[in-house]
Amino acid sequence: MYEKKFGEIYDEVVGKLWNCYNAPNRSSFSQRVRRFAEWAKKVSVPSAIAEKIAKMRKNIADFAAAYDFPGAHRTSNMPERLMRRTDRHLFNTQYFHGVISSSELGIRGWSLILNFAPSNPYTVKKYDGLQSPAERLNGFRYHDNWLHNLLISASLGGFRGPPLNPL
Structure with a gap:
C-alpha cells in the first residue's frame, strides 16, 4: 500500500x-x-x-x-438551497406574528424581491446578461431598473381575468 x-x-x-x-x-x-x-x-x-x-x-x-423516476433529479440540492434561504428569512423575521394574512403577504413580498432582484455578477454573466430569475424565465427585461421590472410585471397591464383557483 x-x-x-x-x-x-x-x-x-x-x-x-x-x-x-x-x-x-x-x-x-x-x-x-x-x-x-x-x-x-x-x-x-x-x-x-x-x-x-x-x-x-x-x-x-x-x-x-x-x-x-427517469428524468428526475437524484439529489435534493436545488430545493434545499431555496428552502434554506426561506428558513433563514423566516428565522430573521421571527417566523409568523400577528394574523396569517400579514404573514402570507410578507412571504409573498420576499419571494417577489427574490425573483426580481439582480443576481450576483457571476450568475448574470453565466446567463448572458439576464440579471434575475424573472428575466431568465421571460428571456428579456422591461427596464434596466429591477424594481421597475417588478412593478411592470405585477401590473397585469390592465388585464383582469377570473381567479386562478375559484372557491
Missing part, C-alpha cells in the same frame, strides 16, 4: 462517487456503489469519508429508488 496525500485521495473519492452517481441504470448504480465501497476499504480512506461511504453502501436501495 502506498501513501497518498489527503487531496489526492479526496480527488479519487470524488471521481469514483461521480461515477456512481452518473450510472445509466439501477443495477449499474448498485454495482458501482459496491465497488466503490470495496475500493475505499482497500485504499483505507480517512475515517470521516469511510463512514459516509459505508452509510451509502448500507442505504443503496434508498438511493437506487431514484432510477424508478
Whole structure:
C-alpha cells in the first residue's frame, strides 16, 4: 500500500462517487456503489469519508429508488438551497406574528424581491446578461431598473381575468 496525500485521495473519492452517481441504470448504480465501497476499504480512506461511504453502501436501495423516476433529479440540492434561504428569512423575521394574512403577504413580498432582484455578477454573466430569475424565465427585461421590472410585471397591464383557483 502506498501513501497518498489527503487531496489526492479526496480527488479519487470524488471521481469514483461521480461515477456512481452518473450510472445509466439501477443495477449499474448498485454495482458501482459496491465497488466503490470495496475500493475505499482497500485504499483505507480517512475515517470521516469511510463512514459516509459505508452509510451509502448500507442505504443503496434508498438511493437506487431514484432510477424508478427517469428524468428526475437524484439529489435534493436545488430545493434545499431555496428552502434554506426561506428558513433563514423566516428565522430573521421571527417566523409568523400577528394574523396569517400579514404573514402570507410578507412571504409573498420576499419571494417577489427574490425573483426580481439582480443576481450576483457571476450568475448574470453565466446567463448572458439576464440579471434575475424573472428575466431568465421571460428571456428579456422591461427596464434596466429591477424594481421597475417588478412593478411592470405585477401590473397585469390592465388585464383582469377570473381567479386562478375559484372557491
